[in-house]
Amino acid sequence: MYSFQNDYSEGAHPNILRALETINYHQNNSYGLDEHCDNARDKIQEALENYGVDIHFITGGTLTNLTFLSHALRPYEAVISADTGHINTHETGAIEASGHKVLSIPCTDGKLTADLIRPVLKQHENEHWVEPRLVYISLPTELGTVYTKEELEKLYQFCKRHNLYLYIDGARLAMALAVEETQLTLKDLPDLCDAFYIGGTKNGAMFGEALILVNDDLKDHFRFNMKQRGAILAKGWMIGVQFEELFQDNLYLELGKRSVALAQRLKEGFIDCKIPFLCDSPTNQLFPIFPNEFAKKINENYVTTFQCKPDENHTCLRFCTSWATNEQAVEDFIKDLKQWSYIYA
Amino acid sequence: MYSFQNDYSEGAHPNILRALETINYHQNNSYGLDEHCDNARDKIQEALENYGVDIHFITGGTLTNLTFLSHALRPYEAVISADTGHINTHETGAIEASGHKVLSIPCTDGKLTADLIRPVLKQHENEHWVEPRLVYISLPTELGTVYTKEELEKLYQFCKRHNLYLYIDGARLAMALAVEETQLTLKDLPDLCDAFYIGGTKNGAMFGEALILVNDDLKDHFRFNMKQRGAILAKGWMIGVQFEELFQDNLYLELGKRSVALAQRLKEGFIDCKIPFLCDSPTNQLFPIFPNEFAKKINENYVTTFQCKPDENHTCLRFCTSWATNEQAVEDFIKDLKQWSYIYA
Amino acid sequence: MYSFQNDYSEGAHPNILRALETINYHQNNSYGLDEHCDNARDKIQEALENYGVDIHFITGGTLTNLTFLSHALRPYEAVISADTGHINTHETGAIEASGHKVLSIPCTDGKLTADLIRPVLKQHENEHWVEPRLVYISLPTELGTVYTKEELEKLYQFCKRHNLYLYIDGARLAMALAVEETQLTLKDLPDLCDAFYIGGTKNGAMFGEALILVNDDLKDHFRFNMKQRGAILAKGWMIGVQFEELFQDNLYLELGKRSVALAQRLKEGFIDCKIPFLCDSPTNQLFPIFPNEFAKKINENYVTTFQCKPDENHTCLRFCTSWATNEQAVEDFIKDLKQWSYIYA
Amino acid sequence: MYSFQNDYSEGAHPNILRALETINYHQNNSYGLDEHCDNARDKIQEALENYGVDIHFITGGTLTNLTFLSHALRPYEAVISADTGHINTHETGAIEASGHKVLSIPCTDGKLTADLIRPVLKQHENEHWVEPRLVYISLPTELGTVYTKEELEKLYQFCKRHNLYLYIDGARLAMALAVEETQLTLKDLPDLCDAFYIGGTKNGAMFGEALILVNDDLKDHFRFNMKQRGAILAKGWMIGVQFEELFQDNLYLELGKRSVALAQRLKEGFIDCKIPFLCDSPTNQLFPIFPNEFAKKINENYVTTFQCKPDENHTCLRFCTSWATNEQAVEDFIKDLKQWSYIYA
Known part of the structure; x- marks a missing residue:
């Protein structure tokens, strides 16, 4: 997973x-x-x-x-x-x-x-x-x-x-x-x-x-x-x-850019699916808010961090990318997200 | 060095x-x-x-x-x-x-x-x-x-x-x-x-x-x-x-044995040269005591740790071996030691 | 004072x-x-x-x-x-x-x-x-x-x-x-x-x-x-x-009663003058809220503790009585209060 | 006592x-x-x-x-x-x-x-x-x-x-x-x-x-x-x-002098009885050393502090005077001491 x-x-x-x-x-x-x-x-x-x-x-x-x-x-x-x-x-x-x-x-x-x-x-x-x-x-x-x-x-x-x-x-x-x-x-x-x-x-x-x-x-x-x-x-x-x-050849900054870029790619995916956020993050941590069932479906297929429950019916999850995050995994997730959003959103 | x-x-x-x-x-x-x-x-x-x-x-x-x-x-x-x-x-x-x-x-x-x-x-x-x-x-x-x-x-x-x-x-x-x-x-x-x-x-x-x-x-x-x-x-x-x-195949204990064995090889060298010790150590730290000039000569050629001065004319150095200590370096040192001991002991 | x-x-x-x-x-x-x-x-x-x-x-x-x-x-x-x-x-x-x-x-x-x-x-x-x-x-x-x-x-x-x-x-x-x-x-x-x-x-x-x-x-x-x-x-x-x-002859409790009674006497005085309170205290600390000028007048004649400013125009003071508070001083204060409340309230 | x-x-x-x-x-x-x-x-x-x-x-x-x-x-x-x-x-x-x-x-x-x-x-x-x-x-x-x-x-x-x-x-x-x-x-x-x-x-x-x-x-x-x-x-x-x-009229220094003077009076008493001391104190704490039985006798009649046992047969007690020590009590003790020293010293 x-x-x-x-x-x-x-x-x-x-x-x-x-x-x-x-x-x-x-x-x-x-x-x-x-x-x-x-x-x-x-x-x-x-x-x-x-x-x-x-x-x-x-x-x-x-x-x-x-x-x-x-x-x-x-x-x-x-x-x-x-x-x-x-x-x-x-x-x-x-x-x-x-x-x-x-x-x-x-x-x-x-x-x-x-x-x-x-x-x-x-x-x-x-x-x-x-x-x-x-x-x-x-x-x-x-x-x-x-x-x-x-x-x-x-x-x-x-x-x-x-x-x-x-x-x-x-x-x-x-x-x-x-x-x-x-x-x-x-x-x-x-x-x-x-x-x-x-x-x-x-x-x-x-x-x-x-x-x-x-x-x-x-x-x-x-x-x-x-x-x-x-x-x-x-x-x-x-x-x-x-x-x-x-600190050789800018590696430190490049790794940061990479993880942010992948998170922002995820962010586009959430926005496309009209998923709201707890707050607007331009970095590598995202806090999308899902209907509870949607969140449950996600957690059955991906590991994320539970952030909070903004209300009884919704769940906010933290998505975090890293210097090592797999690009394909990001794309796969976005595909899954779009599919699930028809059902759960 | x-x-x-x-x-x-x-x-x-x-x-x-x-x-x-x-x-x-x-x-x-x-x-x-x-x-x-x-x-x-x-x-x-x-x-x-x-x-x-x-x-x-x-x-x-x-x-x-x-x-x-x-x-x-x-x-x-x-x-x-x-x-x-x-x-x-x-x-x-x-x-x-x-x-x-x-x-x-x-x-x-x-x-x-x-x-x-x-x-x-x-x-x-x-x-x-x-x-x-x-x-x-x-x-x-x-x-x-x-x-x-x-x-x-x-x-x-x-x-x-x-x-x-x-x-x-x-x-x-x-x-x-x-x-x-x-x-x-x-x-x-x-x-x-x-x-x-x-x-x-x-x-x-x-x-x-x-x-x-x-x-x-x-x-x-x-x-x-x-x-x-x-x-x-x-x-x-x-x-x-x-x-x-x-903790695979006893590696931990083997590495300990290796560093102790090399230290005890050093110890034999010191004993051969009639170098006394601050205390009798059976492990990988040795505390030989040298006339000051002898200690100085050693430190010009090898890195050791200053331990203490038992009296005005003598210096106690700590010799420490590790899992990675080079066997040849030990033998080389003992050779040097013997040579120097004619001059400084 | x-x-x-x-x-x-x-x-x-x-x-x-x-x-x-x-x-x-x-x-x-x-x-x-x-x-x-x-x-x-x-x-x-x-x-x-x-x-x-x-x-x-x-x-x-x-x-x-x-x-x-x-x-x-x-x-x-x-x-x-x-x-x-x-x-x-x-x-x-x-x-x-x-x-x-x-x-x-x-x-x-x-x-x-x-x-x-x-x-x-x-x-x-x-x-x-x-x-x-x-x-x-x-x-x-x-x-x-x-x-x-x-x-x-x-x-x-x-x-x-x-x-x-x-x-x-x-x-x-x-x-x-x-x-x-x-x-x-x-x-x-x-x-x-x-x-x-x-x-x-x-x-x-x-x-x-x-x-x-x-x-x-x-x-x-x-x-x-x-x-x-x-x-x-x-x-x-x-x-x-x-x-x-x-703890001889109930002295501890009696002293507490005395200071509370005197504070509640003060409280009546404030209520008579329609002075509101920060909170409703039944004990020996009172937190009346005055127009700034009223508070200033009080502090020119009595020592109290500044508590806070609920808004720009008002000042909350703490009045505190003790086991040793002078009864006559309480009555004198209430008399002053009534007089000042005509002017400043 | x-x-x-x-x-x-x-x-x-x-x-x-x-x-x-x-x-x-x-x-x-x-x-x-x-x-x-x-x-x-x-x-x-x-x-x-x-x-x-x-x-x-x-x-x-x-x-x-x-x-x-x-x-x-x-x-x-x-x-x-x-x-x-x-x-x-x-x-x-x-x-x-x-x-x-x-x-x-x-x-x-x-x-x-x-x-x-x-x-x-x-x-x-x-x-x-x-x-x-x-x-x-x-x-x-x-x-x-x-x-x-x-x-x-x-x-x-x-x-x-x-x-x-x-x-x-x-x-x-x-x-x-x-x-x-x-x-x-x-x-x-x-x-x-x-x-x-x-x-x-x-x-x-x-x-x-x-x-x-x-x-x-x-x-x-x-x-x-x-x-x-x-x-x-x-x-x-x-x-x-x-x-x-x-710090009015030198009281602080006078009280110190008084307690030291009384201790030094005790000290004379010990010296007269040839009682040795743990150390030579010129102030209001004395550390006389007694044969165990002597110390026991003292402690049956006066309150002192046990200091230490310099050896198996002797006991060192601390005697301490204060600004309020009773002069007569000091003299009484010295009298007792002299009497007991015939028996126990």
Whole structure:
């Protein structure tokens, strides 16, 4: 049964496997202090056109988020997040476990704005309240939506005026950068936030994320906190090699484009069948809403993720494509969809 | 320059690379709930001859230790460790960062005994003191020494009588099991402790440890704490596949034997040259002591780890072999050693 | 300028001062293990008609809440609270600082119900989410509202069915018990929750709260966590003596009645002047809403607490009476109010 | 049975009780922002001859230590303490519970020196180790010993050279200042450390310590961390009033002198009877060593604290005097002692 469940159900891009095999018996320095990590850092800096950022490689997204946030915040400081933010929902309270409140803001499309944040700042006025100190956003959001370059600029200016760090969870950053309408490119990011991570796990790597520390205030002693959180891999070059490959010949961005293109092909299919969406996603996650029986039929033939029930009679499913999604499977699904839509729509 | 610096400077056993390549485009369940992890669990249970243990796969040793210990202990409870214990020295206070005191006990050979632990228990008598609740040992220890089966039996009986969990850090477990004199085998372990981990990183895996929960009291909700600590890998099968290979045809134990055999070949070389040792290690880490000039000469030609200076005129270096250590390099080193020993010893 | 700002701006009931003076030179056991604490425990058990509860004395409310909650919860467990709950707003993230997420539920009157909690439970379905384990309510709430005995019964039954502890923050418990309509009495409480505290600070004590642990599962090793949090007072009898006095001849309940009666006298005054309220409070905190100019006039002559601005032209102030509020001051204020209401209403 | 068990078994100096009674019905600002706290701050600054320090009032010593230390340290930073240090033994792991390792150094007299600290710094060399950042000392130490002014100067200079904060736990500071030989006076302290606390609980107060923040780097947002730890008392003036009295007419120092003088009178008695000591204490805690039968006889007639058993046949008891110790009781005890020493010595 073909799966559109997520973008981390296949292995790694073949270039990565080949590279790991090639150097398998080389002796490397450990803990991310080897030449592959250094080389990957160089390539990422080049792609960012910024040679001042610090770059650390960490195995997964939750570990990256909790290590970074617990490093950035003093004990009484809190992080602001959309209520749908990954740290607020799907990380089992990892941020609170490191001692910090997540101030969640309800928002329909997963995106934060100055207007949404302002009242939270106003309410937190003295030492009886936590001090908001950092804004966490996901790009794309957990609902597949994206920020335009202009939106990010405004948000970051607001953050700087209010002494708030801005941190971008880029688990699927490549997919956001595949959306041309945002006018956002990789090299814009260091100017638009204090820190962000470039997600590898969901875009062609076996595992691994590259955390980019832009603001100098956030750089000091970071490796101490990494080690304390278990976030320094002994064979650190295993991630370095992967990012060397991902940042060779634009592979990282190309893989993101591929998965977005296939999702948008699916989207056309849904639109053709007049299937509505929970929200309008231009990236690789789609949230179509089906009559319950229609959803049931789909799930008997394809693997998807249950998202929610907008009402008693309808079911919203998440469809997710990846760098490895099979084109033919997409076309097959669209054919099935059209057929079933005659019966169930 | 050939390196005897550690046992994690080379990649992965070729069987592992081949297996990862074979399944690269398969679609797997995520978060360690896939068939490769399940299959690896079956194989490990079979090797342990124990089908009741819970098995979890985690990327590295520090992350395994902190996730397990913070799961096992209530806030006021503490862990007892040798002063040389990895959690007490080289994990940047990860256990304290999760809220728990490490009660360290000075000991010359890295090994704990009932006699060493008893006074600590006696001192911690009421609510003004932390409550010792768990004994942490490394096998082999950080000094390369091992516990015999009988020593472990006595220690575990003592722990059970005093309401202490016993946890074994098995980062190099394969190397301990390669020492026949201990009469300890893999299948003995579930009877000799409450939990332990089988280290992959230092014995042929790219990364990954298999945590074995034996005591039922320690099993409940463990995956919640894993997720909270960032210790659930999205593509969890990446570790599952590795342990499938390591537990195929005894590979895990064979790799351990190989690295120990090469270290013991080195040891013979040192003994031939009348080089004394910091302690007598039967495993893959050796701690020979050289006159300073001798050590300097070695380090100009080989990579080793500085251990300590026993006195002003001598230097103790750590030599470490691995599953991938080159036999010829060992012989070459011994030849060099003999030559240098005429000059510097 | 007379103050209706809060119920902790005056000292202690004279009986308490007298008792402390009487025993001043006695030599007492320390850390709450003295005869005054024991005697206070006896009196409280008698008032509760329950001799199985454990009773601990702690200096203040935030310290009581954080010590209890961090004791009750395992690392991945979370507490459910109304969004107005004291732990969610005015404790500077103390619960998160101890590692636990506060799942806050929006509600207009500060009160939780099964219907409000149920969707939260449903959402938290697996190890990617925190596990809701405890429901925190305030009685009276931060908006002065109360639960009836029947409401509490239903809520507690719901909690028990869903494996949730129920904990009552009784900072102003005496004021809730002064509201006859609820049919709730002190001795009902051990049957209606797993733990609660009887607030002294806001009802006649210098400082000090009595934490009542009802559920046996919550009793073990509690003093260890108290000590770790700095919540064991060296001269513990200082709180014991105070509760001896508060539970002599019903003083505790009488003081609560007195402050509620004076607040309700104020309430009549507001109603006479047709001043609306943010919510209908039968206890000692009132939330009248004034035209801005009216509020300004009041604040030039009396001390109150700013609550919020319901709209641009109106201001909601909190009026709070205490066990020590001056009756004549209440009457004087009402006279002023009536006069000003001609001008500003 | 008269008690020499500790210095916190009696109530408060009568001046304090009188002052609390006098202002009992005044309406005060809450949370330590009242005029009594401000006045106490002025008096303490005057006594310190330093008007730049920040002063915070906290109910007890453990709460003061944990609030300050968790404020001063970043997550990967550790505190150095003598192995006998209160934070290392009798605070149930409070510092570790806030995330920080206590690096304890064995020392016979409870006192730290540069020579003892230097090897610890050397060992902690990179991100695999915690970073030592603060030195904690007690003055007097838990063994009753004191630092001379010169010793403190040297220690602080060492700390500054090595980027270490120096923090003094002054639970019994008045008793250290009563020892003239040290040449240390209250006003020297702000020049000799980064922060310290002036203990009230053990020197005439009901409860309460005054934390003095000297180093500007430690002042920012401290009240946020206080509130988060439950260390802001609602009726904060209760401590302010006490320190107003303690710093009126030198009372604080006089009470310290009194308790030390009585202890030294006891000491003479022990010396007359040729009773040896565990260590030579010039303050209000004495540690005489008795034959077991002698100790038993004493404990049948007086309350003391068991300290340790130096060998099988001897018992070391702690004798402690306080501001309220009865002179006659001291003389009575000495008479008893002399009599018993004929029989048991």
